[in-house]
Amino acid sequence: MPLNTDRFLADLDTVRRIGAYKTGVHRPTFSADDIESRRWLAGRMEEAGLDVTIDGIGNVFGRHRGPGPHLLSGSHIETQNYAGWLDGVLGVIGALELARAGLPVDVCAYCDEEAHWGDFIGSRSLIGEFSEADLDAARNRYTGEPLRPALEAVGLAGRKRITIDPARYKGALEMHIEQGTQLENAGLRIGVVTGIVAIRQFRITITGQQDHTGGTTMRERRDAGLTAVRLLGMLDHEFPRVCAERSVWTTGRIALEPNAPMIIPGRAEIVFSFRDLSVDVMDRMEDCLRRVVAESNRRERCPAVLEEIGRSEAAICDPGIVKAFSAAAESLCPGAWQAMPSGAIHDSQILARKLPVGMLFVPSIGGISHHWSEDTKREDLIMGMKVLEEGARRFLAS
Structure with missing residues (x-):
């Protein structure tokens, strides 16, 4: 199935309306708008033919039904308070489009990367490193409210938490906005991430x-x-x-x-x-x-x-994924990309404890993120999606 960048952009535009604030979004974890966005995403995953679960920590997980080797791809769908419309969700919708384009991809929106309730509770739970004691200890960083009653209030209490089997995956991919000015200042369109600081x-x-x-x-x-x-x-x-x-x-x-x-x-x-x-x-x-x-x-x-x-340790991106993304970028936007580290932390840093990981960046206008004026040119969003798909295909074939 061909890549459909119009559908990709349309989904980004749809989800930005859930919790819209000025030109950005206010969708903190487990708010009504956040839960609406997770249910919306689950519906889109089902339409794509994935087996979908919203698990007991809030991860939205779509499992590919066919044979492997498989990739895991995604990011987060909640936002910082009164923040941007692309931080996180770009990687989720990009992963969904990979699945719709026929790639053997499990898609995940990792819950609470933005740390409203703790540090990476969704991705840590997914790799089996968020215990019941951790869940008991988790609190909302603004109100002090315990996590367990919040899960009960949104209907997630008692649900099983998904734990991935690393043997299922050849690697994990994440597309994200840069959240800095390096690409824009250099007039570049793609950043191939070498590691997360x-x-x-x-x-x-x-x-x-x-x-x-x-x-x-x-x-x-x-x-x-x-x-x-x-x-x-x-x-x-x-x-x-x-x-x-x-x-x-x-x-x-x-x-x-x-x-x-x-x-x-x-x-x-x-x-x-x-x-x-x-x-x-x-x-x-x-x-x-x-x-x-x-x-x-x-x-x-x-x-x-x-x-x-x-203290969090650096996560070095997998050389095979970096090679595949670099080749895809040079093929699709020759001379308009660079290899670079990620100065921000992401769920991929957690997944790297169990899986080979790789990330792609698209430029952020003015370097702005964690603010409602965050934005990226639509042509750069499309280029990011194309490089993500081509890089995924090259890595799977390697």
């Missing part, structure tokens, strides 16, 4: 002395807020000495206590993270972080304590 996240707690802003002299003060600012300035100065070209680092949270205008902060908490594909680079950055904290403690009146709170 590692992330290390740390909490830095600084202890000072809460006191009155008027009665306490500058000489006497132990201002945790000023120590935090100076420490972060030192990190921003030192990290470029040890990082690589695509390394990034982020101060995602600074919290002062008591956070009042007329009180000297007695405590500051920083959440700091960094990303790169190379283990050596990550190790250098971590070493630099530890040295900066030690130097801060040498200089400052307010001691800082460093605590690691999160």
Whole structure:
């Protein structure tokens, strides 16, 4: 069956209307709009001849009925709050179109990649790494609501959770928007992903002395807020000495206590993270972080304590999939593609623990994502779909 890019675009346009917000979408996991989109997707999968299940964690899984070797393909269908219309869903509808074009593909919308209820609960469950204890512990990151009652409220409680058999699959594919400016700035149309970066996240707690802003002299003060600012300035100065070209680092949270205008902060908490594909680079950055904290403690009146709170390892994409995608890109848009790492994390990073994985990127206009103005040119969406299909066929034939 031939690839139908008009049908592919029409489905993207249909699902963007479910939970529409301005030009984007607000469809958080297990909201009414999210459940509507999952049921809509299940219907489209059934029309494509797949055996469909919405499982006990919310994964929408369409199983190919024919012989293999099989591919697993998909992404996520929920969104960040008040965010874009392509992040995630592009890979889901692209996978569905692969199945409709006759490829031996199991299609999955992995639940909650956007972490409303935890870290990759859908894909972790799919590979057997999300236990019942994990489910009990999961909470909504905005409200603190437990996950189990939420599953019951949307009719998923008691359903079996699907666990894949890795032996069924030759590999797993995911198409996604870039969520950055590298392709657009270079005038390119396709990114063949070489790997998904590692992330290390740390909490830095600084202890000072809460006191009155008027009665306490500058000489006497132990201002945790000023120590935090100076420490972060030192990190921003030192990290470029040890990082690589695509390394990034982020101060995602600074919290002062008591956070009042007329009180000297007695405590500051920083959440700091960094990303790169190379283990050596990550190790250098971590070493630099530890040295900066030690130097801060040498200089400052307010001691800082460093605590690691999160670590995900890099996932290197399968060389066979990279080769197939590269050949497909060169065939369909010669000279208008590049190999590149993914600076964002995706479900493919979880699936890589069990399967060979590969990803394709299409450009993001202005690099914007996680915002309702996120967009990609329709001709780039079509090119991404064509390269995904051609790459899948080449990989299956290899």
